[in-house]
Amino acid sequence: MNISSEIQALCKRARTAGHDLARHDGPTINRALGYMADYLQAQKGDIQAANARDLDAAQAEGLTGAKLQRLNLDDRVFGQMVEGIHQVIELPYPVGEVLREWSRPNGLHLRKMRVPIGVIGIIYESRPNVTVDASVLCLKTNNTVVLRGGSEAFHSNQALCEALRAGAVKAGLPEDAVQLLPTTDRAAITALCHQDKYLDLIIPRGGEGLIRTVTAEARMPVLKHFDGICHVYLHREADPAMAESIVLNAKCQKPGVCNAAETLLVDRDAAPELLPRLAKALAAAGVELRGDAEAVSLLERAGLEASPASEDDWKAEYLDLILAVKIVGDVEEAIAHIHRYGSAHTDVIVTANIAVAEEFLQRVDSAAVMWNASSRFHDGFAFGFGAEIGISTDKLHARGPMGLEELTSYKYLVSGQGQVRE
Amino acid sequence: MNISSEIQALCKRARTAGHDLARHDGPTINRALGYMADYLQAQKGDIQAANARDLDAAQAEGLTGAKLQRLNLDDRVFGQMVEGIHQVIELPYPVGEVLREWSRPNGLHLRKMRVPIGVIGIIYESRPNVTVDASVLCLKTNNTVVLRGGSEAFHSNQALCEALRAGAVKAGLPEDAVQLLPTTDRAAITALCHQDKYLDLIIPRGGEGLIRTVTAEARMPVLKHFDGICHVYLHREADPAMAESIVLNAKCQKPGVCNAAETLLVDRDAAPELLPRLAKALAAAGVELRGDAEAVSLLERAGLEASPASEDDWKAEYLDLILAVKIVGDVEEAIAHIHRYGSAHTDVIVTANIAVAEEFLQRVDSAAVMWNASSRFHDGFAFGFGAEIGISTDKLHARGPMGLEELTSYKYLVSGQGQVRE
Numbered sequence: 029m030n031i032s033s034e035i036q037a038l039c040k041r042a043r044t045a046g047h048d049l050a051r052h053d054g055p056t057i058n059r060a061l062g063y064m065a066d067y068l069q070a071q072k073g074d075i076q077a078a079n080a081r082d083l084d085a086a087q088a089e090g091l092t093g094a095k096l097q098r099l100n101l102d103d104r105v106f107g108q109m110v111e112g113i114h115q116v117i118e119l120p121y122p123v124g125e126v127l128r129e130w131s132r133p134n135g136l137h138l139r140k141m142r143v144p145i146g147v148i149g150i151i152y153e154s155r156p157n158v159t160v161d162a163s164v165l166c167l168k169t170n171n172t173v174v175l176r177g178g179s180e181a182f183h184s185n186q187a188l189c190e191a192l193r194a195g196a197v198k199a200g201l202p203e204d205a206v207q208l209l210p211t212t213d214r215a216a217i218t219a220l221c222h223q224d225k226y227l228d229l230i231i232p233r234g235g236e237g238l239i240r241t242v243t244a245e246a247r248m249p250v251l252k253h254f255d256g257i258c259h260v261y262l263h264r265e266a267d268p269a270m271a272e273s274i275v276l277n278a279k280c281q282k283p284g285v286c287n288a289a290e291t292l293l294v295d296r297d298a299a300p301e302l303l304p305r306l307a308k309a310l311a312a313a314g315v316e317l318r319g320d321a322e323a324v325s326l327l328e329r330a331g332l333e334a335s336p337a338s339e340d341d342w343k344a345e346y347l348d349l350i351l352a353v354k355i356v357g358d359v360e361e362a363i364a365h366i367h368r369y370g371s372a373h374t375d376v377i378v379t380a381n382i383a384v385a386e387e388f389l390q391r392v393d394s395a396a397v398m399w400n401a402s403s404r405f406h407d408g409f410a411f412g413f414g415a416e417i418g419i420s421t422d423k424l425h426a427r428g429p430m431g432l433e434e435l436t437s438y439k440y441l442v443s444g445q446g447q448v449r450e
Numbered sequence: 451m452n453i454s455s456e457i458q459a460l461c462k463r464a465r466t467a468g469h470d471l472a473r474h475d476g477p478t479i480n481r482a483l484g485y486m487a488d489y490l491q492a493q494k495g496d497i498q499a500a501n502a503r504d505l506d507a508a509q510a511e512g513l514t515g516a517k518l519q520r521l522n523l524d525d526r527v528f529g530q531m532v533e534g535i536h537q538v539i540e541l542p543y544p545v546g547e548v549l550r551e552w553s554r555p556n557g558l559h560l561r562k563m564r565v566p567i568g569v570i571g572i573i574y575e576s577r578p579n580v581t582v583d584a585s586v587l588c589l590k591t592n593n594t595v596v597l598r599g600g601s602e603a604f605h606s607n608q609a610l611c612e613a614l615r616a617g618a619v620k621a622g623l624p625e626d627a628v629q630l631l632p633t634t635d636r637a638a639i640t641a642l643c644h645q646d647k648y649l650d651l652i653i654p655r656g657g658e659g660l661i662r663t664v665t666a667e668a669r670m671p672v673l674k675h676f677d678g679i680c681h682v683y684l685h686r687e688a689d690p691a692m693a694e695s696i697v698l699n700a701k702c703q704k705p706g707v708c709n710a711a712e713t714l715l716v717d718r719d720a721a722p723e724l725l726p727r728l729a730k731a732l733a734a735a736g737v738e739l740r741g742d743a744e745a746v747s748l749l750e751r752a753g754l755e756a757s758p759a760s761e762d763d764w765k766a767e768y769l770d771l772i773l774a775v776k777i778v779g780d781v782e783e784a785i786a787h788i789h790r791y792g793s794a795h796t797d798v799i800v801t802a803n804i805a806v807a808e809e810f811l812q813r814v815d816s817a818a819v820m821w822n823a824s825s826r827f828h829d830g831f832a833f834g835f836g837a838e839i840g841i842s843t844d845k846l847h848a849r850g851p852m853g854l855e856e857l858t859s860y861k862y863l864v865s866g867q868g869q870v871r872e
Contacts, residue, residue, distance in 0.1 A: 401866030
């Protein structure tokens with residue numbers, strides 16, 4: 029069998045399993061998740077042995093540092109992964125919820141009910157614990173999953189997947205509720221993207237290249253977790269201490285993530301007071317500043333350093349200790365800059381002026397718009413969703429943090445007494 | 451300029467217009483829609499002259515009958531089109547609605563607010579009134595639209611689009627809130643499908659070929675309005691008169707639409723009573739039956755006619771006076787058949803048994819599942835949405851009738867007092 033028909037057969041099994049899985053209730057699902065945690069714990073030795081194989085191969089291929097570390101299923105990561113399952117078990121079960129219920133003048137009674145999406149494909153890179161984290165969220169909402177992990181983590185993912193499947197079976201769920209592609213061949217991604225008959229959704233989690241491939245090839249809906257070119261805008265009425273605290277947190281607390289700040293916009297009227305203060309604090313935190321001409325000259329007059337920003341800097345997702353800085357005239361110019369260069373992920377205003385804040389919150393077209401808070405709060409845990417599969421940068425279906433509810437669809441249940449259409 | 455860069459420039463204008471359009475409130479939008487209706491009425495002569503040009507060309511190319519009629523903007527269609535705008539003006543304005551509002555233990559306050567999707571591309575065939583119907587629904591929800599109509603209706607669409615743009619401008623909205631592609635070249639569809647930077651959504655309305663092209667090429671979300679292989683299942687406890695009335699209505703009231711029935715499933719226990727009665731009524735309505743071996747032999751014994759169904763008949767969307775008929779053992783077999791061959795659009799059970807009905811409603815994975823009612827009720831008007839842009843066969847974002855709410859997205863507005871992440 030060639031890759032394409034092998035993957036088609038696998039996806040077809042996922043669809044069949046999906047119709048079976050949809051019949052099971054919340055308690056059964058939670059029991060299955062509990063068994064999965066048990067099997068992971070029981071098979072920890074085998075899983076870590078498989079992981080050691082992957083780590084050896086990665087080292088032999090020259091992988092080092094953070095990249096190698098991400099692959100490592102050490103006791104700490106393993107423990108968090110299992111603990112994560114127990115947290116998901118505790119979350120409310122959303123499937124079957126009646127979202128709306130109404131009657132029509134002709135006597136038809138309608139219910140709009142939350143249902144599983146169906147079959148979800150997840151394509152991810154490197155970190156093997158995603159195999160468990162993502163599967164568990166999909167299963168909690170009665171979705172079957174087809175996983176395609178990174179080639180470096182192939183043996184780890186296989187071992188993890190076996191434990192998940194054993195847990196499903198023990199609770200009476202179909203074994204094929206969780207499946208891992210049998211190959212990490214790149215052609216398998218394309219083949220998966222063409223299974224729109226059997227897959228309802230693909231979620232790509234990874235670098236820009238992966239996301240572009242999936243977006244171009246997929247014939248089913250895709251929910252992207254793309255880049256965050258996030259802005260912090262300091263309005264002239266920003267409290268200086270709050271401005272400093274928020275900018276430092278948004279830039280430095282975890283610079284490698286999508287909700288970290290990449291560009292600072294400062295009102296011209298407040299820049300002489302705010303900018304030198306901020307530049308000192310940021311320099312102390314090891315942040316390199318790249319300013320427009322006005323910002324650079326202002327900082328130079330204050331005896332501080334900043335390199336000149338190019339057009340590319342306004343479009344950059346540094347994911348590093350670098351911050352682009354631009355002086356703007358007012359909130360209008362700030363919003364125009366954000367709409368022109370931003371990625372509509374997370375944008376922040378710092379101001380004591382309620383009217384200006386509300387104008388910014390209403391008008392900036394981003395998944396999360398924040399007032400006097402760090403952009404780092406944009407995630408499913410901080411929002412109170414209990415878990416997240418990622419932060420969607422799309423505007424359809426799910427925008428921002430994707431928790432359990434965002435992993436569901438709905439259908440209409442219509443009850444009549446023999447009504448026909450005139 | 452080549453087609454691709456021309457369309458890119460057009461979509462970029464749509465994005466800019468979208469940020470402007472998002473600032474206008476419900477009353478302004480409604481005023482604009484009113485002006486659009488006025489301009490259409492005032493320019494009716496020009497529009498019908500343009501339409502006559504299209505009709506002449508279509509006739510010269512040999513178009514006749516229903517296909518030619520669909521192109522015709524006669525006084526009746528024109529009147530309905532203008533009246534449709536006034537109906538949309540009367541609908542509640544959904545943008546800005548706070549869907550959920552809550553606070554977190556750290557004092558952050560969150561609002562989940564309904565916002566426009568942004569820029570919507572609509573690709574449709576033939577009927578020029580879609581230019582107005584679809585634009586008006588998108589504009590009511592502050593979305594800008596990029597239209598690509600059929601080549602046969604090009605001059606009509608241009609004239610209609612001019613009136614819509616004039617109405618927008620008179621109310622102070624951006625002219626580019628509505629744009630029509632300047633060419634109906636097929637390459638323009640591909641170019642449009644690649645503008646994921648400027649287009650948030652594409653809605654293809656048309657035949658299977660168009661939908662397959664858009665699905666394969668699009669890099670942004672697509673909401674398909676695809677086929678309806680709809681089933682009516684007659685359970686052994688179906689009331690015979692109700693069964694006859696529903697089957698006739700579902701099949702014959704408007705056979706060319708997606709929510710018409712295509713396959714009849716009949717419980718073995720009830721078939722000897724139900725099937726001959728139904729076959730007579732359907733034959734009188736001019737319906738051809740294609741049955742499985744058991745159904746054919748049962749009907750033959752009753753002196754009635756049915757041709758044998760092939761495997762293809764279970765997958766057929768006839769859109770015509772043809773009905774496939776299959777005998778099943780029970781609700782279990784009916785559901786299995788629907789999941790195997792159906793298109794998850796609309797499926798109906800007729801029964802007096804509440805428990806069986808609820809089992810069917812819960813388990814059939816279709817956009818609308820109905821009990822004792824005709825499948826023809828599956829649309830936005832019958833559901834009480836006031837309008838619809840179509841019936842989505844996708845499970846993501848919108849499933850079933852797409853009314854105004856389904857043309858919106860949401861964003862999170864987060865207010866703090868200086869909170870930063872630990």
